[in-house]
Amino acid sequence: MGNTLNGKAAVSGIGETVYSRGTDKSSIGLMLEASLKAIADAGLQPRDIDGVIPYALGPVAEEIMTGLGLDDVKFSAQTPMGGASAVAALQAATMAIAAGVCRHVLLVLGRRGYSDSRVATRLAAMPQFRLVGEFENPVGAIAPAQLYAPMARRHMEMFGTTTDQFAEIALAMREHAMLNDNAIMQKPMTLDDYYSARMISDPFRLFDCSLESDGACAVIVSDAEIAKDTRAPVTILGVAEGHPSSPSTITQRKDMTTLGLANAAPRAFEMAGVKHQDINVAQIYDCFTYTVICELEDLGFCKKGEGGQFVEGGRIRLGGELPVNTHGGLLSQAHIAGMNHVYELVRQLRGEGGRAQVKDANIGLVTGYGDLGDGSIAIMQGVA
Amino acid sequence: MSENYTKPIPEPSIDSQPFWDALNEGRLVFQACGDCGKLRHYPRPICDECYSDHVEWKTSNGKGVIYSWTETHHPFHIGFRGETPYILVTAEFDGGVRIQTQLLDAKVEDLKIGMHVEVVLTKATEDLTLPLLRLA
Numbered sequence: 256m257g258n259t260l261n262g263k264a265a266v267s268g269i270g271e272t273v274y275s276r277g278t279d280k281s282s283i284g285l286m287l288e289a290s291l292k293a294i295a296d297a298g299l300q301p302r303d304i305d306g307v308i309p310y311a312l313g314p315v316a317e318e319i320m321t322g323l324g325l326d327d328v329k330f331s332a333q334t335p336m337g338g339a340s341a342v343a344a345l346q347a348a349t350m351a352i353a354a355g356v357c358r359h360v361l362l363v364l365g366r367r368g369y370s371d372s373r374v375a376t377r378l379a380a381m382p383q384f385r386l387v388g389e390f391e392n393p394v395g396a397i398a399p400a401q402l403y404a405p406m407a408r409r410h411m412e413m414f415g416t417t418t419d420q421f422a423e424i425a426l427a428m429r430e431h432a433m434l435n436d437n438a439i440m441q442k443p444m445t446l447d448d449y450y451s452a453r454m455i456s457d458p459f460r461l462f463d464c465s466l467e468s469d470g471a472c473a474v475i476v477s478d479a480e481i482a483k484d485t486r487a488p489v490t491i492l493g494v495a496e497g498h499p500s501s502p503s504t505i506t507q508r509k510d511m512t513t514l515g516l517a518n519a520a521p522r523a524f525e526m527a528g529v530k531h532q533d534i535n536v537a538q539i540y541d542c543f544t545y546t547v548i549c550e551l552e553d554l555g556f557c558k559k560g561e562g563g564q565f566v567e568g569g570r571i572r573l574g575g576e577l578p579v580n581t582h583g584g585l586l587s588q589a590h591i592a593g594m595n596h597v598y599e600l601v602r603q604l605r606g607e608g609g610r611a612q613v614k615d616a617n618i619g620l621v622t623g624y625g626d627l628g629d630g631s632i633a634i635m636q637g638v639a
Numbered sequence: 640m641s642e643n644y645t646k647p648i649p650e651p652s653i654d655s656q657p658f659w660d661a662l663n664e665g666r667l668v669f670q671a672c673g674d675c676g677k678l679r680h681y682p683r684p685i686c687d688e689c690y691s692d693h694v695e696w697k698t699s700n701g702k703g704v705i706y707s708w709t710e711t712h713h714p715f716h717i718g719f720r721g722e723t724p725y726i727l728v729t730a731e732f733d734g735g736v737r738i739q740t741q742l743l744d745a746k747v748e749d750l751k752i753g754m755h756v757e758v759v760l761t762k763a764t765e766d767l768t769l770p771l772l773r774l775a
Contacts, residue, residue: 386681389655392647394740394769396727397715404709405729405739412707412752454724457710457747506729506739507680511707 260346261526263353265482266489266635268297268475269598274437274589276369278469283314285471286365287322293473298485299359301325304475306351306360308344310592311335312381313366330356335383336496337625338540339515340364341474341594343496345633348476358478364594365471383626386504399542400464402505402627404456407545409511411458414560418458420567421544422449424579425462425586427572428541432583434573434610439466440587463544465585472594474601487605492618492634493527495519499628508628512560514546516622516630517553524555527634529618531556534634536603536619537577538596541584547571550622553630573611581611593623597633604637644764646718655682657696662768667758668696669736678734701758702775703730706737710747728772730756742772 270292272285280288286309294301301323307316308331316331330351334343341364348360387402396402410416425444432438444462452461482488497519501507524530531554539554541547548562556577557565565571571579582588582599589595600621602608608616616637623631651659661668670679672686673693685692706729714720728742728750742750743759755775763769 388647389649389651390681391739392716393649393763393767394727394771395646395711395716395719395722395725396739397647397719400713401709401711401715401727402739405707405727408709409707409752454710454712456713456727459709504681506737511729 260349260353260494261492261528262479262490264349264476264491265479266474266491266597266601267359267477267482267485268293268295268299269473269601270294270296271437271472271595271598272470274439274468274470274591274595276439276468278367278370282365282367282471283318283322285469286314286319286363286473289365289471289473290319290323290361290363293361293475297359297475297477299475303359304328304361306330306348306357308332308334308347308360308362310364310366311340319361319363330360335626336623336629336631337383338542338593339496339623339625339629339631341592341597342621342623342631342633345476345491345597346494346496346631349491349494352476352478358481360476361473362476362594363471363473364592366592367469368590369467369469383503391506400456400459403543403545404459406505406511406549407458407543410545410549413512414563416548416563420548420563421458421463422446423566424541424544424547424571425449428580428584428586430572431581431611432587435582435588438583438588439468440583459543462586465542466587466590468589468591470589470591472591472598474594474597488638489601489604490636492529492636493523493525494633495522495526496629496631497522502626502628505627512549514549514553514624514630515628516550516624516632519630519632520554523632523634529634533618534577534620535616536581536600536613537579538582538600538619538621539579540593540596540622540624541580541586542624544586546624547579550624554622554632573613578613581608581613592625596621600635604635606637646763647716648767654684658682659767661696662760662770663766665760667699667701667760667770669699669732669734671695671697678736680736680738699732699758703732703756703758705729705750705752705754705756706731707752708742708747708750728756730772738770740769740771742774745774
């Protein structure tokens with residue numbers, strides 16, 4: 256029952272553009288560039304693609320098909336869950352493949368998150384934030400930082416989580432970004448830098464918040480049997496999405512310190528048939544430092560309330576017990592809404608992580624988190 | 640409506656119009672299920688417990704407790720420039736419903752979960768009254 260999608264699909268190709276703050280390219284231009292790179296990486300031709308899942312914001316599937324000259328795509332969908340979309344799209348693609356509808360599904364996410372309307376303040380225009388727009392924007396709760404900060408504050412008050420622990424996440428992501436040529440933030444960060452940066456919405460200082468970036472990232476999910484003949488397939492062992500109570504507002508959530516990932520993670524681990532100690536590397540959606548702590552708990556790496564202590568002592572840094580966001584994450588690589596996390600997991604499990612390679616990485620996981628609480632997770636394995 | 644008012648203005652729905660109308664009349668109200676009595680917020684068409692579409696509007700006594708908070712230093716909207724820092728509190732009322740809104744006349748370092756707050760109905764424009772909070 257729990258194993259229906261295990262081993263049915265594999266990531267066969269990945270592609271990314273340069274990530275930047277400022278671009279003269281359009282979103283669709285960036286998306287097509289990343290798509291062609293991913294298709295080439297898989298050793299495929301564009302016309303081999305028979306399924307398309309673009310990000311729920313921005314250019315639609317039809318534009319991708321038109322741009323790539325695809326005349327007979329069999330499946331398109333969107334997974335409109337904000338930052339949980341990219342990993343949830345892995346589930347949708349795997350289902351389309353397991354059902355026999357598709358052979359090669361293109362997932363692509365591109366944005367001008369810096370050059371166009373800024374990510375931090377455009378919530379009101381999005382239908383999933385209708386209630387926030389009506390009830391919270393008028394009193395001054397406008398941006399994600401202000402909606403997520405009360406979750407972090409609640410966690411601090413209930414469990415003793417500290418800003419030093421948030422800082423450790425920001426510093427670890429920066430250290431990893433400096434090993435990645437395609438990371439925007441290349442300047443070292445000290446604890447003093449973290450604390451001297453301006454306060455955005457308490458307890459979030461500037462470096463607790465993710466970047467706003469331009470760029471695109473694409474992933475090809477293929478039928479696992481067909482993918483065996485590609486250069487470096489990475490098999491999807493377990494994949495799931497999950498939704499919290501009151502997914503449309505954080506304010507009304509039964510427990511503000513628990514996310515939809517808490518529902519998804521046990522399903523994905525059961526499907527994958529692996530245990531937490533089997534995970535060699537984790538790419539964890541990091542729109543804010545605090546969310547990494549909350550997700551580590553919801554994933555089951557530690558108990559609720561212990562995530563702050565979990566990240567201490569270098570555990571999530573390269574060389575630690577559970578290296579997290581070896582590309583630098585949304586905090587220091589780029590905010591490509593988590594498709595860059597999928598890319599990085601595949602890169603690691605192929606052994607192509609360059610200076611950030613986790614030694615002998617074979618099994619890893621990637622999460623998504625978005626739209627106020629939706630969650631997603633995929634557990635993958637490289638060729639042993 | 641004031642032409643100088645630059646903050647976001649709510650666009651009530653069919654389901655939420657009575658909430659905003661009541662504020663303008665000086666009352667904070669929450670929806671209660673007309674059958675099982677469960678309170679709910681934000682306003683919506685049916686009860687998520689028993690699925691009844693019978694709606695009653697209950698006037699709150701305006702007394703709640705702090706569930707969480709943040710103090711905002713960066714103005715994310717033109718209408719709040721010059722007003723930072725300000726405190727946003729998530730407050731819980733009887734029946735478990737919550738609102739996130741501004742807490743007036745308080746210091747962030749004094750706040751604790753469970754502290755008592757009370758609603759201050761504040762006229763923003765001729766047509767809009769907002770439920771803000773102060774420490775009780």
